[in-house]
Amino acid sequence: MHESGAVASTGYMWVAAILFIITYGVVMSEKVNRAIVALVAAGLMIILGVLNQEAAIRGIDFNTIGLLIGMMLIVAITRQSGIFQYLAIWSAKKVNANPWGILVMISLVTAVTSAFLDNVTTVLLVVPVTLLITEELKVKPYPYLFSMIFASNIGGTATLIGDPPNIMIGSATGLTFNDFAWNLTPVILVVMAATLIPIYFIWGRHLRAAPEDRQRVMQFNEFEAIKDWRLLKQCLSVIGLVILGFVFAKLLHLEAATVAMTGAAILLLLANFGHDPEHQSKHVLDAFNEVEWITIFFFVGLFIVVHGVDSTGLLKLLADKMLAMTGGDLKATAMVILWSSAVLSAIIDNIPFVATMIPLIKAMAPTFGGPEGVMPLWWALSLGACLGGNGTLIGASANLVVAGFAERAGQPIRFMRYTLVAFPIMLMSIFICMYYLEWRYL
């Protein structure tokens, strides 16, 4: 048994590899809840002797877990204020309820909100308002929903906290909020603008609404969407402080999880201040119930499984194979990572994929001159894994949430119809990223 508590031998390597492949397969099949699969696999990693319990716990990235829980709590409280609906209505009115203008504005609101808050919550709260607006305008909601899917995944790519793959990469590498914003936001702005071009030519130029229908939307009172002004002020203040915390995290020697969890705790304190203990307990419990515990425990299990595989040296072996394939060339390696992560993320869950790729890229660092040398590879992984989710309806959780709404609204988004348009647009976004990476880093 070596230092990390793992037993480094070919036998254990096989055990870990088989367990890992089965875990991936079962998660992909969606027959068993993914949290159950990851936790069972993590338990087996320990029981079968690949890791001991201490090593398994060391494998869990608590910075990622803390950041996720903290942000989920902040979103859970913020959503009660009605701010998401306010923004959607405000943006529709800003363009005089012009159908194409609304599509652009709602996409931008979705993208910006997704960059700072969870994608699923964003679409969960913005889609119903969008459906209401399209119903009033008597236009088909499909282009709006399609565009929102793209906007949520594109926006989420721009920041450290926008999408789980970025949270994982940031936590594992020490890359900060500013690093992500500086390196990814420029290309994301281009990708967002470029994505709206085909959407305009396919649907946007045909969108029309009668003046009286537009007038009905203009009569919406966005201020009525705010359910609790006091709570809204508290939420916006805390979100502002949390973002500042992320920006100055390095200077303050703070990890992202500390910033997010402290922000969540302060918001809970403010939102419950002055209420009786019984009321407080109910509110705190409601907020805790909003945390996506399935995702959290999926992460916990997955971190242990990947750590188990990593500890046996298997990922190092795979990294060496990949380097041999690309001839140790940074540009070729970045392109392989970008394209493979984009295509794979369109069809499989990007979280286990990124969890596997992180130790793999770390193992490549010595070949490229240390952690600084592999920087382009992290950006390639982030862009590929996050934007790849746009390729199919199952590529990201937000896509499925939007599809669920569309179904209930009687305007279903069919898998093939979506993929036929979305996959080429996703490939276009990866092309843009490819040229960006080449121009800026390679």
Add this chain to the structure above:
Amino acid sequence: MTARNLMNPNPVTLRLTDTVAAAAEHIIKEHLRHIPVVDDQGRYAGTFSIYSLLQLALPKAVTMKEGLSNAGFVNEETPELARRLRERSNEVVANWLSKDPVLHPDSSAMDALLLLLQGHVSVPVVEKTTQRLVGMMSSWNVIEKLTAEKP
């Protein structure tokens, strides 16, 4: 005593192809809250209710599952709500059915009372094997029977 003894054996019914306008007429004229809907073979297909009518007057985004929890920002007056209802009045009731729990003719009076007590204003009574609608039971039917019972 079973559901058969407590039910109304001749309830007003609708066909799947009846329009929302026809259903609304029954609901308003006869002050009904729930009307069972049957297919050509007389099998119970669902219930069209006064709540379906209210739902039809509102935008889908408000009434759908996980839809808007607050629609106070929509400044609609009664003419707009009436317009929406009017626009949908030619739709068939089949699109607006709710599937409520049912009783069977031999369900016990206790089961029937419990179901009504759980907030179901009226409950369809359906034959177990054929799924044919044989009656409707409301709290009124039960109370009338119980108060008429001699000591």
